[in-house]
Amino acid sequence: MTDLHDLIPPLLALCHRAGQAICRHYHAPGDVAVESKQDDSPLTRADLDSHVILREGLQALAGGLPVLSEESSPETKARRHDWPRFWLVDPLDGTKEFVAGTGEFTVNVALIDQHRPVLGVLYQPLAQLAYVGIPRTGAWRYGLAGDGRWQGEPIHTRALRQGQPLAVLASRRHRGERLRNALAWLEQAWGPLERHNSGSALKFCHLAEGEGDFYPRYSPCCEWDVAAGQALVEGAGGAVLGLDGEPLQYNRRDTLLSAPFLAIGAPQHTLWQRYQAALSE
Known part of the structure; x- marks a missing residue:
């Protein structure tokens, strides 16, 4: 190899x-x-x-x-x-x-x-x-x-620090109820949020270089939109997880659409364990 x-x-x-x-x-x-x-x-x-x-x-x-x-x-x-x-x-x-x-x-x-x-x-x-x-x-x-x-x-993802606003990376073109609910939960659980909008896979880049903390994606996209970003974020110390809490996998399904995912800069922080638990309720 x-x-x-x-x-x-x-x-x-x-x-x-x-x-x-x-x-x-x-x-x-x-x-x-x-x-x-x-x-x-x-x-x-x-x-x-x-x-x-x-x-x-x-x-x-x-x-x-x-x-x-x-x-x-x-x-x-x-x-x-x-x-x-x-x-x-x-x-x-x-x-x-x-x-x-x-x-x-x-x-x-x-x-x-x-x-x-x-x-x-x-x-x-x-x-x-x-x-x-x-x-x-x-x-x-x-x-x-x-x-x-x-x-x-x-480059490396950044640690979450109490008292620091949580930087959420999102697309200006994709909104929706699930994203609004996620932001509301995080604001209640963590405190102040900052929303940074950008297009395409740039959100993975920003997360990997420590310019954001969280990139949730609930709207449809395809596997080729996500795979390189997952490798980048994982290499930088983060994680890209499905809503079941497991890393995304590719070429397993009939569809080439990606499952919804959460890209997280500091996946070991207890905030994300609590959020995953809230998703499963």
């Missing part, structure tokens, strides 16, 4: 190439043409160009493992249950943000082994920043220096 650390440099280069293709469309006036997929989610030329770059590049890594991307064909998606180890990819996470021009979009790449993410990369094309996580090993933030080399530094 390839050492996971050996995969980081080629993954950074590959995500950067995909990001360059995305940015060419983002910065070209009138070039953000939008189609609708069967589920009414948007699809752009940037999604497709990034998909092709990542699919071809990933197939050349780690012994030619299969690639499951949001933009893969229905036939490829139907074969996925036979894959114990594969790449799970969202070539452009945050297409709505891309179309709206907010800049809050990422490239997500995860290596799945026996239903668990063992390596994840989240790349921000506009900032040329990459976040890499290997569960139980570590997490790093990489920036592209002027000489073309990647410079990395370790």
